[in-house]
Amino acid sequence: MSRQRDEALKHKLNLEKFHFAVGIEDTFVTQTEKGERPLDEYELTGHYEQWEEDLNLAKSTGASMIRYGIPWHRIEETEGEFQWGWTDQVMNYFERNPDFEPIIDFIHYGTPKWMKKEFLHPEFPEYAARFAREFFKRYKHVSFFTPLNEPYVNAEYCGWIGKWPPYRTGLKGFSELMVQLGKGIIRIEEEVKDVRPESIAVHVDATKRYIPENSSLEEDVLLNTEISMFSWEMIQGRLGGNPVLLPLIQAHGVSDEQIKWFEQRKITPDIIGINYYPQFSVHDVKKGMDGQSELPHRMGDASDLIAIADRFFSRYTRPVFITETSFRGSENERIQWLKSCAAAVKAARQQGKKLIGCTWFPFYDLVDWEYRTSGKTAEEELLPFGLYTLNQQNGKMQRVRNEVCAEFERTMKDF
Template sequence: MKSFLTNIKAHFGDGNYEGDEFGGARGHDGRGLPTGLPNNFMFATGIECSNPTIDNGRTRRDMLAECGHYDRWQEDLALVKSLGLKVLRYGLPYHKTHLGPGRYDWEFADLVMAEMQRLEITPILDLLHFGVPDWLGNFQNPELPVHFAEYAGAVARRYPWVRYYTPINEIYVTARMSAKDGVWNEQLKTDKGFVTAMKHLVAASIMATQQIAKHRPDCIIVQSESAEYIHELRATPSPQITLDNKLRFLSLDLLYAHHPDGDVINYLYDNGMTRREYDWFMAGEPPGYQIMGNDYYGRNEKIILPNGEICTSMDVLGWYNITLEYYRRYRKPVMHTETNVFEAHNGPTWLWKQWVNILRMRDEGVPVLGFTWYSLIDQVDWDIGLSRKVGKVNPCGLFDLDRQPRPVADSYRQLLEEYGQITIVPHGELFEVTDAPATLKVEV
């Protein structure tokens, strides 16, 4: 009896069968710059927009100003476009835009948003990045959730085409640096101040999301949070470090209505959270499609030596292991929302290491939706956490402050050319009903 292959060869030839290019062995494998289709993996960068105050509120650290973005915003957006990127984490200057209850200055925001729309760049709109307008004071203000919700609703009304939002960037870091470490804004160093800032920030994020959802019921909320861990090298772990390693989850626990451990709940009650407030947070999740964004820098991990000395561990667990812990806790789709290194010559290697982490996570079946090199241009004074106005340039951007490419820009472009058209999840084209044929032939 003849083999069935003999008949196939007689009718269709020996390989390269007509029709197989539509998602079969001869289909597309995900190479090429991003297309911007909804099922594309979201490759992004961000424009550094932190604006906390220091010196007891007397000095504003406005990174959009210090990095030259107010004067060179058109050039910066063109750089995003030139790399082939379709997604940009972008923060409107909250302290300049929200002038008071019901009062706004949209002049700068309107210009930038119109250009972004013209360039077909999808913004993940960042509404609060470490600071508030002077008239709101700081994060100890119990009126923050109401006023910030009003602002978020106004933004959603003014830019109805925007779907992706980060209502409040790195809530945990914001509360810790402002009220526990004494560096920014209220500059407190108390547990009560930390808990107060935390509950006001999370409540503001929830209320803002509700106002956004009124105008965009299909809103996608990318909650960017710092992925951290402290390694304590002592035979008997200290209660404080054990608690600190749990408090890193606190913002997401409150945001996603996930009950913390008992010692954390006791800590909250001991430091000013009422049972009524706690029950309000645990009532349920905020609206919209929720994405858990994890920011990871090697300096996020710290090692405490037996003698109490602290050193930066740089990538002991790494983004993969730390984020996997967060994912198992919340079961939310994941995005790598920030990373960089301060040494420009190490940028390309760090980029590829982060990408290996993402590929490994996707191989485990965890839905990783996007990756962000943060930021587009170099930053200023982040080696000291903006604590003093020194003006030292941190060469961590894709481009320097003269808008010339760093080595990592070439590496990112190479990464985009190789993987730019992979889908959000392997075979993700299945989950978007369009007239387009299936294309991907490999799982990445």
């Protein structure tokens, strides 16, 4: 099976070539148990109506791939009833444009409203697997998929800090969410591979690098690094052999039975997708006044990105795709990050490292997640990340090409 998987990967994706991609922000957190507003990025940015324009603009950059989310909450509004009308249009676009390959993002944080307790619903893994299976049965031209985007961030927001449903807190909540998400990831891949054995799974998670204030904090660095690797160790059945992570998760509710489940159902990613943002992915490690570790953000750079990629190369020996990167800031700041990122990736590939692609994410600006509780308008919550700038005009989010897009196109041609 491993050889068949790798042959399918080589057939679909030239591993000697570097692949550029873009991605459209597709966070869907529509449950509002505490009175928040639904967060549906496609709705807030007008993508449901402007999807074809958006895909044409993305394709026109010269990118060969796009990370693209499927709005599960709209397709399966009623349990077991799938409404594919809107999705049919979008998937038909990709069938007509085979040189622009989608990486289908099945779950990007949210579930349908009927799923009480959201990810902690006991049948979540099976419901998620059913959704993915139905998708792949219907769209036979799709090859690449991500079962569940950023399990670390998902478990953090839903299980550790309690900002999103089901509002758990602490390491126990984080571990509980992570186990459920991991089961969902594996069940999705099992069902998709059953329908389409030659499909290619791009597993995606947020990444972290921790920089200690002094050498006495190395153990804190190691522990937090392993927490950030939880999802990767879990789905590959490696939790039981991780001497740093295992005692922590066992102390916070992960049972021997659950660990054994992952060992028996373990999967190997076809492609490892790492998400790296210089403003969010790197942390100092310090001791606070109370003696507890503090992890403030620090500005990262391209060397941090390569160090993170090296961790994945050495540990898992799979091809690595940068599935998200960008910079929140002025056009000049974004351009500088793009240049430094590209230079670092070029150097890494010249050293023989199997870095196979990079994704600018998001393609156009996004609405801040704080929209759920801020009371501000979507326009007031726009964050400057994109190759296209969003401007609200006459009740419509306009897409305006900016200088970052021009630099992105130059970068692809010069690579």
